[in-house]
Amino acid sequence: MKYILMMNGTKAHFSEYTKWSKKDMEANVAFMRAFSKQLKDEGLYVATEGLGWPDQAKLVRSGKDGTPITDGVFPESKEFLAGYWIVDVDSPEQAYMIAARASAAPGLGGAPCNMPIEVRQVLGSHSDLGL
Amino acid sequence: MTRQPSDPPIEPLLRDLTPQVLGIVVRRFRDFAAAEDAVQEASLAAATQWPRDGLPQNPRAWLTQVAFRRMTDHIRSESARRHRESEAACEMDQLAPPVDAAGESDHDDTLILLFMCCHPALTPASAIALTLRAVGGLTTAEIAHAFLVPESTMAQRISRAKQKIKDSEIPFQLPTPGVRARRLHEVLHVLYLIFNEGYTSSAGPDLRRADLSQEAMRLTRIVHQLQPDDTEVAGLLALMLLTDARRQARTTAEGELIPLSQQDRSLWDRQQIAQGVAVLTATLPRGAVGPYQLQAAIAAVHDEASNVEDTDWPQILALYDLLKCMSDNPMVALNRAIAVAMVHGPMKALELLDALKMDARLADHHRLDAVRAHLLELAEDHMGAVRHYRAAAGKTGSLPERHYLLGQAARLSSKLPLTNEQE
Numbered sequence: 001m002k003y004i005l006m007m008n009g010t011k012a013h014f015s016e017y018t019k020w021s022k023k024d025m026e027a028n029v030a031f032m033r034a035f036s037k038q039l040k041d042e043g044l045y046v047a048t049e050g051l052g053w054p055d056q057a058k059l060v061r062s063g064k065d066g067t068p069i070t071d072g073v074f075p076e077s078k079e080f081l082a083g084y085w086i087v088d089v090d091s092p093e094q095a096y097m098i099a100a101r102a103s104a105a106p107g108l109g110g111a112p113c114n115m116p117i118e119v120r121q122v123l124g125s126h127s128d129l130g131l
Numbered sequence: 132m133t134r135q136p137s138d139p140p141i142e143p144l145l146r147d148l149t150p151q152v153l154g155i156v157v158r159r160f161r162d163f164a165a166a167e168d169a170v171q172e173a174s175l176a177a178a179t180q181w182p183r184d185g186l187p188q189n190p191r192a193w194l195t196q197v198a199f200r201r202m203t204d205h206i207r208s209e210s211a212r213r214h215r216e217s218e219a220a221c222e223m224d225q226l227a228p229p230v231d232a233a234g235e236s237d238h239d240d241t242l243i244l245l246f247m248c249c250h251p252a253l254t255p256a257s258a259i260a261l262t263l264r265a266v267g268g269l270t271t272a273e274i275a276h277a278f279l280v281p282e283s284t285m286a287q288r289i290s291r292a293k294q295k296i297k298d299s300e301i302p303f304q305l306p307t308p309g310v311r312a313r314r315l316h317e318v319l320h321v322l323y324l325i326f327n328e329g330y331t332s333s334a335g336p337d338l339r340r341a342d343l344s345q346e347a348m349r350l351t352r353i354v355h356q357l358q359p360d361d362t363e364v365a366g367l368l369a370l371m372l373l374t375d376a377r378r379q380a381r382t383t384a385e386g387e388l389i390p391l392s393q394q395d396r397s398l399w400d401r402q403q404i405a406q407g408v409a410v411l412t413a414t415l416p417r418g419a420v421g422p423y424q425l426q427a428a429i430a431a432v433h434d435e436a437s438n439v440e441d442t443d444w445p446q447i448l449a450l451y452d453l454l455k456c457m458s459d460n461p462m463v464a465l466n467r468a469i470a471v472a473m474v475h476g477p478m479k480a481l482e483l484l485d486a487l488k489m490d491a492r493l494a495d496h497h498r499l500d501a502v503r504a505h506l507l508e509l510a511e512d513h514m515g516a517v518r519h520y521r522a523a524a525g526k527t528g529s530l531p532e533r534h535y536l537l538g539q540a541a542r543l544s545s546k547l548p549l550t551n552e553q554e
Binding site for chain 2: 001040041043044045046047090121123124125126127
């Protein structure tokens with residue numbers, strides 16, 4: 001079963017991150033790299049991506065004649081996707097355990113961030129014979 | 132010698148030979164994980180060289196020889212690592228039996244490999260991957276593609292599965308008679324999972340996934356040939372044949388689901404249905420009727436009806452009654468409820484569902500809602516049906532199923548008076 005593990009943050013969260021010490025930032029980056037490698041070693045890894053930051057985010061709607069109307073205005077409280085992992089596991093509980101590991105990534109002063117990770121199933125084209 | 136037009140196709144040949152060669156190498160060197168790697172390499176070498184140079188006189192001996200060479204190389208480098216004398220490796224080389232040995236234990240080896248790969252110490256995902264590799268002879272890339280994960284992930288999964296086998300000290304031999312029945316049951320379960328994965332993936336450009344069902348049937352057929360007296364093996368084979376026969380009618384070209392009651396039965400493979408019925412007919416009289424045989428029998432009753440109205444529901448219900456006695460699986464109870472509805476009416480069936488609601492295994496399962504919705508529709512409670520179709524749609528992990536369930540909800544809600552659409 002495939003699950004997507006999503007890290008979200010408000011503009012304020014992203015802004016806070018930019019103020020971390022170099023040491024804390026490097027520890028966090030190192031953790032993320034090691035975490036992906038662990039998932040690969042465990043045979044569970046499907047994909048991972050980091051996304052561009054909220055300041056660059058745009059909302060696009062179709063305008064007349066197909067030209068896009070872009071807008072960069074978002075409510076302060078809006079949560080932006082920072083990045084995600086997709087894992088292939090045997091159960092939702094296994095996905096939650098992996099999300100917990102991601103959540104413990106080191107933050108300020110090297111202490112675990114405990115950031116909330118949103119876990120959702122990725123739908124497959126495979127269903128079940130129901131036998 | 133270049134490739135002759137009369138040469139058999141290489142891929143299926145390699146897949147047939149892989150477990151045979153693996154058996155020989157494991158017997159000789161007693162290291163399943165290393166042997167599996169060596170055989171993979173030999174197989175990949177063959178896939179490159181045989182199309183270019185033509186088939187060797189004795190393909191199996193060719194593969195075995197290459198695999199043996201890889202193994203001695205591996206042992207030599209391991210020896211060097213552990214600072215052992217390289218004479219030991221040379222000694223092994225000299226002791227290697229003639230690679231042309233007929234291998235009278237061929238058949239046992241495929242079965243032994245299956246038991247190993249489906250060992251309960253492995254997770255289902257690992258067992259599936261390892262079985263497809265070691266017994267099915269599929270490449271890592273093919274398996275990764277079939278399960279929509281990166282190749283390196285699948286390689287790791289297989290590697291770890293082999294390590295697990297090593298760490299669990301699973302011996303390369305048939306399970307003792309005391310546990311053989313249970314272990315065979317586990318093998319059948321893995322084969323069933325592979326079939327399920329292939330059969331229910333949406334039709335369309337991804338034919339590799341359809342190949343998984345073919346692969347499952349091929350492996351089950353091999354087990355059936357090796358254990359002709361085992362009725363549940365035959366039952367599973369029949370079930371696969373009878374279910375797969377409906378494949379063309381089960382989905383639209385775009386991959387949307389079509390329920391049994393609405394399938395175009397002219398698209399069913401009547402020849403394959405006959406095959407499945409033949410296997411089943413030969414098996415049932417042996418006694419020792421088990422769950423797979425019963426499920427096959429139910430599939431046969433469906434498949435033999437040329438129109439949905441001709442379906443012999445009382446017989447299906449009788450079969451489910453028997454199945455329920457031997458299987459604790461709540462899915463059986465759910466499917467039986469549908470048969471109850473067709474024979475005794477939806478209200479009786481809905482009562483059964485109320486009892487099932489208590490089963491923790493079904494608590495959040497989309498099928499409970501889906502079946503309830505179907506029964507409520509039969510009972511003309513359209514509002515209730517719509518609600519439960521939508522609830523089921525929200526819970527299913529399958530995109531085609533979600534579309535189907537929402538479609539059912541939409542169809543019914545269009546029949547409801549406007550005020551009720553606010554639901």
